[in-house]
Amino acid sequence: MKMLNPTRSYTQCRGCGKRIPLSNFKYCPDCAKLEIRLQYELYSPEARKYFWAYLRKYGRRCYLSGMALVIDDYTSPWFLVFSHLNPGDKSRILPASALFNGMKSFLLKKEFRYFVLALDDHRRKHLKVKKIPLVDWHGLNLSKDSRVCDGCRQAAALKGRKFCPRCARLTHRIKRARFPREAINAIWDYVRKYGFICYYTGMPLDLDDLQSPWYLVFDHWNPRDPRKIVITSAVINIMKSDLTEEEFWYFIRQLANYYRKGSVVRKRKLAFWSRQYR
Ligand SMILES: [Zn+2]
Numbered sequence: 124m125k126m127l128n129p130t131r132s133y134t135q136c137r138g139c140g141k142r143i144p145l146s147n148f149k150y151c152p153d154c155a156k157l158e159i160r161l162q163y164e165l166y167s168p169e170a171r172k173y174f175w176a177y178l179r180k181y182g183r184r185c186y187l188s189g190m191a192l193v194i195d196d197y198t199s200p201w202f203l204v205f206s207h208l209n210p211g212d213k214s215r216i217l218p219a220s221a222l223f224n225g226m227k228s229f230l231l232k233k234e235f236r237y238f239v240l241a242l243d244d245h246r247r248k249h250l251k252v253k254k255i256p257l258v259d260w261h262g263l264n265l266s267k268d269s270r271v272c273d274g275c276r277q278a279a280a281l282k283g284r285k286f287c288p289r290c291a292r293l294t295h296r297i298k299r300a301r302f303p304r305e306a307i308n309a310i311w312d313y314v315r316k317y318g319f320i321c322y323y324t325g326m327p328l329d330l331d332d333l334q335s336p337w338y339l340v341f342d343h344w345n346p347r348d349p350r351k352i353v354i355t356s357a358v359i360n361i362m363k364s365d366l367t368e369e370e371f372w373y374f375i376r377q378l379a380n381y382y383r384k385g386s387v388v389r390k391r392k393l394a395f396w397s398r399q400y401r
């Protein structure tokens with residue numbers, strides 16, 4: 124049997140860079156915990172690279188205080204959290220303690236540093252704390268983590284995600300339907316402008332109850348043509364069937380007149396009708 128070359132049976136942890144036995148694991152046990160959290164919190168490869176570069180240079184230390192951080196006890200104020208170097212910017216993250224990251228919150232690092240020093244001077248030397256303009260202060264109603272949903276642009280996005288719960292479910296359905304990109308963009312433009320309102324009737328749509336006649340469905344504006352998709356209710360979608368919008372309204376009018384006045388429903392040639400009944 125051939126012996127493994129001992130110099131080749133070690134490799135470097137992809138996180139901290141320390142020597143680890145060669146195996147399927149690319150990270151040392153400590154860095155593996157961090158990498159799992161980074162992925163779970165949906166940080167981009169770019170952000171992760173930035174984080175690991177810092178860690179390799181300075182160790183698991185808080186970039187706001189230089190303190191050594193803990194990674195196992197999430198109840199500790201010194202628990203390592205991923206701090207956004209610039210508030211709201213997820214592409215540059217650094218390790219910070221839960222406590223100081225919370226204190227920094229929406230401040231830039233230099234703003235935080237300014238206040239720490241100004242407060243200390245105030246406490247010790249009774250100096251007045253001078254106000255400075257804050258780059259990322261947006262008022263108290265939008266906390267550092269709450270961002271607006273990328274879909275409806277109205278509700279708050281789920282923590283660490285792009286969408287609010289309703290839009291998250293909707294994007295999942297849109298993805299599954301495999302609509303072309305322009306059609307998807309048009310759906311979102313519509314939702315942002317009008318909300319979850321039926322394109323044909325203006326009725327509010329139900330996004331939760333699959334059994335509801337008003338459940339939101341995607342309707343091909345022209346039958347089977349995926350280039351323009353509108354949202355409507357299940358019941359209207361069935362009624363519209365293989366009609367174009369214009370044909371649909373034509374027949375609605377014809378039927379309404381028939382019910383109201385007993386007038387004859389006039390036939391017309393349908394642009395997309397292709398069903399064959401035997
Ligand atoms: Zn490591």
Ligand SMILES: [Zn+2]
Pocket residue numbers: 272273274275276277278286287288289290291
């Ligand atoms: Zn939304």
